[in-house]
Amino acid sequence: MSRPASLELQAVRKVFFPGTANEVVALNGIDLEVPVGQFVSIIGSNGSGKSTLLNTIAGMYPVSSGCVLLDGVDVTRQREFQRSRLIGRVFQDPTAGTAPSMTIEENLAISFMRERRSGLRLGVTNRRREFMRTHLEPLGMGLEHRLKAQVNKLSGGQRQAMSLLMATESEPSILLLDEHTAALDPKVAATIMDLTAKMVSERGLTTLMVTHNMELALRYGERLIMMHEGRVVLDLGPTEKEALQVSDLIDMFHKVAGEAFAVDRLLLE
Amino acid sequence: MEAIITSGLEQGLLYCFMVLGVYITFRVLDFPDLTVDGSLPLGAAVTAAMISGGQSPWTATLAGVAAGLCAGFVTGILHLLLGLGSSGSAAANYGAKLLAGILTMTGLYTVNLRVMGKSNTPLLGLDGVFEQIEDLFGVAMSGWNLIIALVALAVIVKYVIDWFLRTEFGLCLRATGDNEQMIRAMGTNTAFTRIVGLGIANALVALTGALVAQQQGFADVGMGIGTIVAGLAGVIMGEVLFGERSVSWVLFSVIGGSIVYRLLIAVSLRLGIAPTDLKLLTAVLVVIALSIPTVRKKVVRI
Structure with missing residues (x-):
């Protein structure tokens, strides 16, 4: 088992298609320190760099400059699968986090071996099935009876x-949630969000949650970060956050961004 | 009639290892691997060359299988190298998979000629594994005896694959073909799992090559042409006819598909279809089988 770690980004820049007409500066010098066990919500409009930030931390693609540190260890040069042993991720697309044609027990077995090299032992054993049931039961979805589905x-x-x-199974150093409830209907989204909050607090996971939904960002997490054009433009702690309403947040965005605020999904949700 | 059935069964069982290999690449790894057209004759060439060089047929067969394993590794490594330069889009990735297989297949043509030193190596008067089994047990390795021996081997190989796909590594290998992004996020080096998977698949294909060479009494550089299409035909027929309710079951289905396909060929030959027309017939069969789901959807919509 690994354990929750601190995260530090130092002057991280990410430029897509550098030197071409399509050049996009997705991250423009991000400095961020997240202590162990902190739950951070990240908001921002489309193209503000939220998802790029998570993908950069996960090592999906190399940074243009700057460093990513986990527990003070520089992991910038580590490849995605190496870093993945320490990082749990949940994506917006519900089909992204599981292997569709494999069974529930086979998927969970994969998450059990995240940190060590997979060997020629059977992936699903009766002992592991018991363990799986105890982990599936709290979800309240009856999946513990459908291991072979x-x-x-x-x-x-x-x-x-x-x-x-699966993302939280081996207590990842960092949990990255990329709009993981956005594709679900509101009732299911609320259930998943409650589960998320429960798992994060029970295990004290260091968590970064990207969301389009300002209300979610205000309700969950101890810290709120707003991104705009590849920069962190607002960084609020728990006390400042508590006093805030969605409308305050929109006003703040106007002030910080200094331009007309695109009426997009942010307002609709 | 019995002759048609026994020859169909024999061929179906000899080729079922190749079909299992194609199943692993196409279905498990989601990798359309064209290496097989080269790795089947590679298995045959290595085995035949070693037997005619005086080696034990068992060693020769093992060497043939090992050669197939290496051919698969080469394709996997080429795919990794080609993929690094691609844009990472699904189409580019698919292209890299096809190209990697084609490159290995093309290179193997030369390798096979070099291994044999000529385009055909006869094994007349030399002992293969089947003759050695005859000597050992005192039964003729032909007809139903041969079929029973091949069934036994097919069942053993089936259960070994079945077990392997349920090990931790096997689960990672299946997830590599099922949801690569997810298994990478779980900390698996998918380049490695893919290379190993391709190696195992081509080892199975080479096993068919090694056995076929010993059964028909020669290895020929052209014997691999159309392997991929015949393999796909076996996989698809197996899935359609016998179902795919679980991995364990589908492995049996695929063996069944291989047998049905070879029985069809045996019947076609008996009906007077020229052997030269078989490849076109097989290609048409695969096209029909592949288009069934699309046609079905269209019909339902109308």
């Missing part, structure tokens, strides 16, 4: 709950 037979909410469970 193929994951593509599950609903979006059930699959996202599985993804969340």
